[in-house]
Amino acid sequence: MPKLPEVVRGAITDYRIVHRKHKTRAGRIKIYGKGGAIIEINPDMSYDLQIATLVHELLHACDEETGGGLKEREVDRISVAWVALYRRNGWKLPGQ
Numbered sequence: 001m002p003k004l005p006e007v008v009r010g011a012i013t014d015y016r017i018v019h020r021k022h023k024t025r026a027g028r029i030k031i032y033g034k035g036g037a038i039i040e041i042n043p044d045m046s047y048d049l050q051i052a053t054l055v056h057e058l059l060h061a062c063d064e065e066t067g068g069g070l071k072e073r074e075v076d077r078i079s080v081a082w083v084a085l086y087r088r089n090g091w092k093l094p095g096q
């Protein structure tokens, strides 16, 4: 299984990627002000679900870095389309 990156550099903030188990969540983002941020990804999922979750959380990050306002459903829809766009064009996803 490809490995997710350890750090993703956003436009403003660097996001450390951490594998952490959750009972109900695929992932989440924690932002610590100026100090940086962590994106937690549940390691019990397949790579496909982990990458979809990472893209989803990174879209939240992009939204936050540009003023915010996207609703959860919008983040869901755009992140699913983003992963499909990469796959259909044969582009590498993080860790591949």
Ligand SMILES: [Zn+2]
Pocket (backbone or CB within 6 Å): 056, 060, 072, 075
């Ligand atoms: Zn979300």
